[in-house]
Every structure is written in structure tokens, then in C-alpha cells.
Amino acid sequence: MVDKLVNSEANARRITMVESCFGSSGQPLAVPGRVLVGEGVLTKMCRKKPKTRQFYLFNDILVYGNIVINKKKYNKQHIIPLEEVKLESLGDDEHYRNGWLIRTASKSFAVYAATAVEKGEWMAHINKCIDDLLRKSGKKAVSEHAAVWVPDVEAPVCMHCKKTQFTLINRRHHCRKCGSVVCGPCSNKRFLLPNQSSKPLRVCLQCYEVLTAAKTNPTSDALRVNSQDSSGEEDSDDDDEAQKGQSETHDLFVLTEVPLRYQWGTRYRHYDCEKAETKPTFYGDNEKQE
Numbered sequence: 001m002v003d004k005l006v007n008s009e010a011n012a013r014r015i016t017m018v019e020s021c022f023g024s025s026g027q028p029l030a031v032p033g034r035v036l037v038g039e040g041v042l043t044k045m046c047r048k049k050p051k052t053r054q055f056y057l058f059n060d061i062l063v064y065g066n067i068v069i070n071k072k073k074y075n076k077q078h079i080i081p082l083e084e085v086k087l088e089s090l091g092d093d094e095h096y097r098n099g100w101l102i103r104t105a106s107k108s109f110a111v112y113a114a115t116a117v118e119k120g121e122w123m124a125h126i127n128k129c130i131d132d133l134l135r136k137s138g139k140k141a142v143s144e145h146a147a148v149w150v151p152d153v154e155a156p157v158c159m160h161c162k163k164t165q166f167t168l169i170n171r172r173h174h175c176r177k178c179g180s181v182v183c184g185p186c187s188n189k190r191f192l193l194p195n196q197s198s199k200p201l202r203v204c205l206q207c208y209e210v211l212t213a214a215k216t217n218p219t220s221d222a223l224r225v226n227s228q229d230s231s232g233e234e235d236s237d238d239d240d241e242a243q244k245g246q247s248e249t250h251d252l253f254v255l256t257e258v259p260l261r262y263q264w265g266t267r268y269r270h271y272d273c274e275k276a277e278t279k280p281t282f283y284g285d286n287e288k289q290e
């Protein structure tokens with residue numbers, strides 16, 4: 001059904017609209033054969049907290065960005081090639097519902113839809129696009145994916161030594177291999193994780209041991225773990241506004257937080273977007289040809 005849209009004017013118009021919403025902060029998106037399959041707002045779990053993001057599903061890429069003015073202006077565009085993507089449904093819990101993981105070789109994160117129906121629609125459409133792409137290209141799905149970062153609020157103390165309490169001075173760090181939140185001394189090693197960076201990245205001591213063992217014994221299974229790793233720039237969630245410097249102030253109140261759960265979400269209960277704003281639109285399903 002999406003194929004019918006390939007050369008349609010409606011599709012061209014929609015893609016122009018997406019480009020204009022991102023303006024000079026975005027990449028050109030109109031390429032031959034590309035179709036805008038759907039769009040909507042999802043809540044993306046970032047390092048500090050869940051944030052609403054505008055998502056555009058194309059038949060070959062997933063694009064998302066920060067909402068500056070709803071339906072008008074977006075920035076901080078991210079483009080994820082769908083060929084690399086694998087989705088993983090997340091179970092509902094008390095605070096977090098309708099979520100799933102978007103995993104790629106270099107970066108993985110959780111997103112949440114407003115309702116179970118919307119979650120189902122998003123996942124089905126994304127998976128359909130991935131299947132079609134892989135079928136056409138004859139490529140195999142990427143089997144190794146980056147770790148999902150544990151959000152800062154979930155770790156009042158270091159997840160490795162279980163001792164260090166995080167403060168303005170004792171800053172949080174993320175292991176790029178397992179995604180754990182760890183203190184400086186527990187992550188003072190670097191390891192080359194080629195899927196993520198050409199430079200060695202911060203890893204926790206536990207992962208360092210595993211990775212080093214795998215390197216000295218390259219036939220070991222553990223070597224495969226190596227490339228699974230993690231995401232992003234040094235200690236920053238790439239689309240997180242709160243960056244270095246001001247970024248650790250929340251530690252003060254996090255100190256008092258118990259119980260510690262390594263699942264997402266002890267703190268942010270009201271993350272649901274207003275439903276009217278989030279209802280996704282998927283094109284092509286019932287659309288007449290223009």
C-alpha cells in the first residue's frame with residue numbers, strides 16, 4: 001500500500017512539509033523511492049527523563065526531533081536507517097505503559113505511546129517497513145545492538161560498587177557496553193567499541209574484564225559482546241538539552257530516592273502525552289490515490 005504512494009504528489013508534499021519543519025537544522029529528506037509512512041509524537045526515554053519527540057516513519061528511515069512548536073517547528077534531527085533497527089516490546093508496569101525499545105547497532109532507547117492501540121500501530125508499521133527493506137535488499141537483520149542506557153534517576157548509587165552516592169562532585173557515568181550508571185573509579189577504563197566510535201569508550205570494570213578476556217581469547221563467545229555496545233557521545237544523551245555542566249544538579253534530590261529499580265521509571269509518573277497531540281497518522285492504508 002505504501003508503494004502506491006511512491007510517486008504521489010501527496011507524499012512529495014508531506015516530505016516537503018517535514019523538511020520545512022526542521023528547516024536548516026535538518027537534512028534533505030526527499031530522495032527517489034522514499035515514502036513518508038506515518039508520523040506522530042512519542043515519549044522518548046532520555047538520560048535525564050522522558051521527553052516528547054516528534055517521530056516520522058519513512059519506508060527506509062526513522063526520523064525524530066525535538067518539538068519547538070508543535071506541528072510547525074522541530075530541531076535536533078536524528079535519522080536512523082531502518083535496516084539496522086530491531087524493535088522489542090516492553091511490558092507495562094505501574095508507571096510506564098505502551099513502550100518498546102528501538103535498538104540499533106550504535107544506539108538503543110525506549111519510547112512510549114499514549115495508548116496500547118497506538119503502540120501496536122507504530123510497531124506494526126515500523127516492522128513492516130523493516131521487513132520490506134530487508135526483503136528488497138536481501139540483507140540480513142543486524143543482530144547486535146547497543147545497550148539501552150539506564151536513566152540517571154534509577155541509580156542513586158553506583159550500580160557497580162553499590163557504594164558511591166552520586167553528587168555534584170561524584171558524577172554519573174554510563175558504561176557504553178552494558179548501559180549501567182557507574183561512578184568514575186568504577187569506569188576508569190576505556191575500550192574500543194567499533195560500532196559506536198573510532199575512539200575507545202568508557203566501560204565499567206566488569207565489562208572491561210569481559211571485553212579484555214574476549215580480546216585475548218578471540219575465539220571466545222564473549223567477543224561478540226564487544227560490538228553490542230552502547231551509545232552516543234561521552235556521557236551525554238545526544239538529544240538531551242541538559243548537557244555537561246548544568247547537567248548533574250538533579251543528583252541532589254535523587255540521593256533520597258528509594259527503592260532503586262533498574263527498570264525505567266520510579267519517578268516520572270505523568271509522562272503520558274496528551275492523547276490529542278499524540279495520535280499518530282499513518283498514510284497509505286486507506287488513502288485514495290491523488
Ligand SMILES: [Zn+2]
Nearest residue numbers: 158161183186
Ligand atoms: Zn562505583
Ligand SMILES: [Zn+2]
Nearest residue numbers: 175178204207
Ligand atoms: Zn558495563
